[in-house]
Amino acid sequence: MSENEWERGRIIGIGGIFFKSPEARQLRDWYHAQLGFDASPEGFGFLWRDHARAEVERRTVWSIFSAASSYFDPSKAPFMINYIVDDLDAFLAKMEARGVVIDAKRESYDYGRFAWIYDPDGNKIELWEPPA
Numbered sequence: 070m071s072e073n074e075w076e077r078g079r080i081i082g083i084g085g086i087f088f089k090s091p092e093a094r095q096l097r098d099w100y101h102a103q104l105g106f107d108a109s110p111e112g113f114g115f116l117w118r119d120h121a122r123a124e125v126e127r128r129t130v131w132s133i134f135s136a137a138s139s140y141f142d143p144s145k146a147p148f149m150i151n152y153i154v155d156d157l158d159a160f161l162a163k164m165e166a167r168g169v170v171i172d173a174k175r176e177s178y179d180y181g182r183f184a185w186i187y188d189p190d191g192n193k194i195e196l197w198e199p200p201a
Contacts, residue, residue, distance in 0.1 A: 078159025081119070084197040085112075085130035085151030093135045106131065127153065127199075144193035157182050157198035 090096040093110075101108035112132025119125035130151070134140060141149045154160045164171055164186055172185035172193075181199040188194060 078154065078156045078161075078163050080152045080160075081121075081155050082117075082127055082153040083129050083150065084127075084153040084199075085132065085195070086148075087112075087130075087132050087134055087141070087151065087195075088148040089134045089136045089138060089141070090147075091136040093133045097133050100133075141193050144187065144191055146190075146192045149193050149195055151195040151197050154196050154198050157184055157196060160196060161186075 097106075097108045097110070100106040100113075106113040110132075112130045114128040114130050117127050117129065119127055136147070141147075161171060161184055170187040172187070174185060176183040179200070181197050183198075184196045186194050186196065
């Protein structure tokens with residue numbers, strides 16, 4: 070893959086790590102007590118700086134979901150990774166051209182735009198383009 074191929078529509082970081090637990094509250098409490106993570110249901114955020122633009126602060130969210138959550142569906146995996154992309158539309162166009170399975174669902178919020186793709190094992194991958 071040439072470097073020019075990745076000029077637009079590329080992954081620039083990990084936006085979140087999400088996983089399920091049959092005892093989500095107790096597990097959140099354990100991570101809080103033992104590792105110092107925020108025990109809130111929204112998760113814990115690791116703050117970091119964008120390498121290309123040091124003035125831009127990023128956040129990687131770490132969050133535990135209930136085992137009953139349907140948020141990862143149709144994937145059967147107990148985890149999901151959220152990747153930050155620099156241009157969601159360009160990234161999805163590349164994925165479509167490569168035959169990657171793309172979820173038709175899209176979501177937009179004041180904190181960014183979201184889309185989902187699936188790897189060959191059926192694992193759901195969340196894509197997030199933060200606002201400019």
